[in-house]
Amino acid sequence: MRKHLIIAAALLLGAAAGPAQESDFELKQKFESTVRSLRTALDTATSVTSLDRTLDSINALAAGYKPHEAFFDKALVPETYASTIAGLRNGYAVAYDRVATIQAQEGRIIDLESRLALLVGDIDSLRRERDRLFGELRASRQSNQQLQATIRQLNQSLQTRDRLVFALLDSIFVPYQGAGHTTGDTQLENQGQKLQQTSAVARVAEVASDNVRFLGVSALEPKSFASAADQYDRFAKRWQAFRPDIVAASTAARTAALTKAAGTGSAQTVPPPAVDPGVRVDSLLGLWKSTLDGAIWRGVAGEFAAKSIYLPPFHDGPSFAAAVRAYVDSAKASGKDASVFVNEVWKERIDKEWRDVLTRGDVLGREQYAALDASVSELGKKPFDMTIMLVLGLILLAVAAVWYVLSRRSRSASA
């Protein structure tokens, strides 16, 4: 508003002084100064109303200085009076598009901000639920069936919180990501403040941390590992997508806070030193992945140990494949009975319960699993039985002997 009053005053002075202007130099200075003010007003306008006032000022400028057009054509080289006014009007059109887009998005932002408050409340209530379930798990007072039900409930609660936390980040960042709309410094600062207000990054870190904790305390059923791995993948992908925006917004908010602190000279308001806000989440993601992998391979090893089959130690896909192959080779070479390994462990447990997670690319992979399965199945086939061949041979010999004796008797009888 103040800006418009200044421009209006400048125009009034310029227009009033126009016809009776004494110094051409001052006339040019006033014109250029007003044009600069109008350009600034266009660049910083945030509403269609203020832009319309700026357009009125542009029209007043054009009318007020029109009598000096010939002078400005020479004095404004390389610009002309007409090109300067046309530039302002073009700037108005560009600014109008930008501001109209922002205003349309503002409606979305208000909606999403109220959603933000709801999401924060939901996440907090889920946190209480999580604490209760972790407590139940720790107490281990339940039957195995009850325990599995608690684990499922806890896992579901964690997944819901995971979705809500990323919905929170969506609510902070997505409203500014309109087509062709770049995020300016003010918007970045605004996003950074919202990140701080909602403790969004801390909440992401908490979800990652809870998942690590969950895998540490829960004995998941084999088939649940595939969905646990899916959950990790989804989380990691979404985090990587948001990470650059989070760093940029946090940096902008910190810079703005530092600038304000420097302006007021207040040492107390200076924020703490810059730390990449994503580092803790990155580190927890690494821990989550290693905990998940560890739980999978410990579970698989447990299946063999339960049947007193001891494979060489393994901790990842390649070492597991090597351990299984070593066992198969050894069983083939020794000719020992491998039916427990093949039927009770591999076919009944590994293939039925663990295949979904083992065939994932980041665990063992489809091709590797198929190759191992073929190798184990071959071990299960019965070796070729020589006794049958011997019996068959003896029967054939007996038939031949009977035929020979009968043929001799018939010959001697005829003789």
Add this chain to the structure above:
Amino acid sequence: MTRSVVPGLAGLLVAGAVAAGCSSLTLTDVDQGWPVEAVTKVGRDNRIADNRYALSARVTPLAIEEFQDSSALIGKDLRVLRNHQGYYFVTGQSFKNVYVFDGSGGAFSLSEKIEVSQAGLSNPALNQRTPYVELVDGSLKMLLDADGVVKGGAQ
């Protein structure tokens, strides 16, 4: 108009010199005037420099001539305007005179010193009013040319 003529003039001059074996060639109806004065601050080195007109000059002799003090112009604004004939009109705050210089030959040679105010100008400005240069200073207004005051008078 002036912009488009300048490169053409250079070409004409070269072509003319070659064709006429460097004989005398005169182009008439030339307007060398600036549309608006240059207002430049005198630096600590007693020099003025204007980017738009690529003008640069040391003004110590002018300070001595007008104020009898070589440092009198340092930090002050000088107003320079070239008229259609190529003469440079120079004045400034507290000046009693407008100086008219001939800029040919790589120096500003004083062509005329026009007394315009006995008390000194308070806030002068030079406007191009071809074929004259207008000097305004508050209520004072006079038309000048390279030879002196054409209209108006000293206070």
